[in-house]
Amino acid sequence: MTAATGAERLRDGSCHFQRSRLIWMIAITFGMIVLGWVTLWPSTIPYNYLGIFGTFLNYLVKNHHKWVCYGFWVSWLIHVVEAFYGVKLCQSKGITDPAVQFHWFIQTLLFGYASFGLLVSYKPSAKKQH
Numbered sequence: 001m002t003a004a005t006g007a008e009r010l011r012d013g014s015c016h017f018q019r020s021r022l023i024w025m026i027a028i029t030f031g032m033i034v035l036g037w038v039t040l041w042p043s044t045i046p047y048n049y050l051g052i053f054g055t056f057l058n059y060l061v062k063n064h065h066k067w068v069c070y071g072f073w074v075s076w077l078i079h080v081v082e083a084f085y086g087v088k089l090c091q092s093k094g095i096t097d098p099a100v101q102f103h104w105f106i107q108t109l110l111f112g113y114a115s116f117g118l119l120v121s122y123k124p125s126a127k128k129q130h
Helices: 006-012 022-040 047-092 098-111 113-121
Strands: none
Touching: 022 047, 022 098, 022 113, 047 098, 047 113, 098 113
């Protein structure tokens, strides 16, 4: 058996990668940064300069900080589990290139279901029978 060329590997799906939509990447990054800030450094947030959003964050910190902390750590746990399962899913869908699997892992770790959902919905083309 000969080594597959780049074009053949793209056709057979072993190098399939799809970037998450930019809007989801921005929204999730913003949300995780705010959640981390509220969880880890709530005293440094300039609540007065953030208008109604600052009032809401201040309310969460003063009345529900424990639950915000749980939400932060659970969301990271979910992202980590999705990322590792994403690598397993890559293998089961025929995405065998380690660099591409690493791309899926990092993207899913950072953006969660915005990436994982793309991988779940990916349907590899049927293998040709010789």
